[in-house]
């Protein structure tokens with residue numbers, strides 16, 4: 642993610658969350674040395690269709706933001722973004738990854754579970770907009786016996 646992506650990132654953000662991050666907040670993230678932010682772009686147009694933001698501190702990572710444009714959901718883009726982020730973290734020697742997710746957000750929880758994230762606890766009334774609880778989910782990369790490595794379907798496959 643770079644400055645030039647931010648207008649499109651914010652467009653996706655506004656359509657994805659009840660209390661969206663502002664453009665300024667994303668810009669601030671880009672300036673934080675331990676923050677990482679990646680976008681998924683359409684091949685032909687280069688348009689931003691999703692993004693992933695996380696922090697890396699002392700061998701731990703915290704996922705702060707993940708979203709896919711509503712028109713492009715359920716196409717595997719969230720899976721590919723998360724798989725990329727996890728690979729990046731493995732490459733950086735990260736041991737633990739955590740995140741918070743709204744208790745009602747079954748889509749996101751199901752995505753995280755597919756990468757073996759486990760619920761670790763609940764932060765009561767964590768979200769100030771709705772008073773909803775957050776479920777804390779974590780993945781211990783050191784204990785991964787069978788890491789979920791995403792392999793995109795091959796073009797020629799009939800399966």
Ligand SMILES: CC(C)(COP(=O)(O)OP(=O)(O)OC[C@H]1O[C@@H](n2cnc3c(N)ncnc32)[C@H](O)[C@@H]1OP(=O)(O)O)[C@@H](O)C(=O)NCCC(=O)NCCS
Pocket residue numbers: 657658706707708709710713714715716717718719720721741742743746747748749751752755
């Ligand atoms: C969560 C989100 C990023 C998923 O992105 P996506 O590109 O649609 O995800 P994928 O197509 O890769 O789907 C991955 C898995 O997520 C789960 N999932 C995604 N959409 C779902 C839905 N509508 N219902 C149930 N499960 C769903 C499924 O397990 C799915 O795997 P499957 O298709 O093999 O069943 C997207 O729905 C989104 O942007 N939501 C709003 C923002 C948000 O909630 N972000 C997470 C904050 S913690």
